[in-house]
Amino acid sequence: MEKIKLLKSKLKHTYYGRDISILNRLIRESNERLENLKKKSYKVRLKAEEKFHTTDEIEKHVLSIKNSLINVTLFYYPVYTVLISSKGKARSIIYDPIFEKRV
Numbered sequence: 001m002e003k004i005k006l007l008k009s010k011l012k013h014t015y016y017g018r019d020i021s022i023l024n025r026l027i028r029e030s031n032e033r034l035e036n037l038k039k040k041s042y043k044v045r046l047k048a049e050e051k052f053h054t055t056d057e058i059e060k061h062v063l064s065i066k067n068s069l070i071n072v073t074l075f076y077y078p079v080y081t082v083l084i085s086s087k088g089k090a091r092s093i094i095y096d097p098i099f100e101k102r103v
Contacts, residue, residue: 004030079103 004027011023080095094103 001034004034 007023007027007030011020011027014020014023077098080097082093082095084091084093095101096103
């Protein structure tokens, strides 16, 4: 759209027949390209292209950090399971002493 506006403004200030015909041809071709882009949903394509280039630039300039563990400490603690039965009914309760709650 901007290119078409620019060509039309140049056309207003042109006096030579050859230049006028060239500018008219460029305006016509630009209008055809614009219509083709509208048919191909250019906004969706431009958004996808923008996303691609953005992620590409991020990948080029991202700081890559690799971590490795030097020492590993494992904690082992019991989780208690209590089975309560009364009058033929059985129920189990699981208790976690670290978090002090039933699981």
